[in-house]
Amino acid sequence: MKSPLGYFNIDIDKFLREYCPSYIGIYAPDTLPKLQKKKIGCLITNLSNSKTIGTHYVSIIITKNDVIYIDPFGMNAEDERIRNFLQSFDKPVSFNCEQIQSFTSNECGLYAAVMCIYYDKVIIRKVKKYFTLYFTKNLEKNDVLIAKYMDM
Numbered sequence: 001m002k003s004p005l006g007y008f009n010i011d012i013d014k015f016l017r018e019y020c021p022s023y024i025g026i027y028a029p030d031t032l033p034k035l036q037k038k039k040i041g042c043l044i045t046n047l048s049n050s051k052t053i054g055t056h057y058v059s060i061i062i063t064k065n066d067v068i069y070i071d072p073f074g075m076n077a078e079d080e081r082i083r084n085f086l087q088s089f090d091k092p093v094s095f096n097c098e099q100i101q102s103f104t105s106n107e108c109g110l111y112a113a114v115m116c117i118y119y120d121k122v123i124i125r126k127v128k129k130y131f132t133l134y135f136t137k138n139l140e141k142n143d144v145l146i147a148k149y150m151d152m
Helices: 009-019 080-087 108-121 124-134 139-150
Strands: 023-027 041-046 057-062 067-070 093-095
Touching: 009 023, 009 041, 009 108, 041 108, 057 080, 057 108, 067 080, 108 139
Parallel strands: 023 041, 067 093
Antiparallel strands: 041 057, 057 067
């Protein structure tokens, strides 16, 4: 179910639990789990605390060799709790720097879910090609592409 502000955590979580075997869960920065250093998978975090209204979703992809933080606005992790979580795996951390979502869009939950699904379907090193192959420089058009990909 979609709210005027985007999708609810429960909707994204339910969808990914069904279609993304490597999915770990959806969290707020104040509820990020303690995971084993060898854990591989993907998760989503909202940038707002658990007791507040969500503001923006991002994906975290944990591979055998590194951790990737994917913000559809192309921003680095600014929250210290998220940065500490990323570094807790003792692996190199990388950030996407290409904006694929418009600042006026409220579809960040879909972008985050697609990144998890993409990780689950292809080799993680192709994520950068995924941006150039499937997203356009027209950020408003990317909302249409992301919805088609999710078939919602």
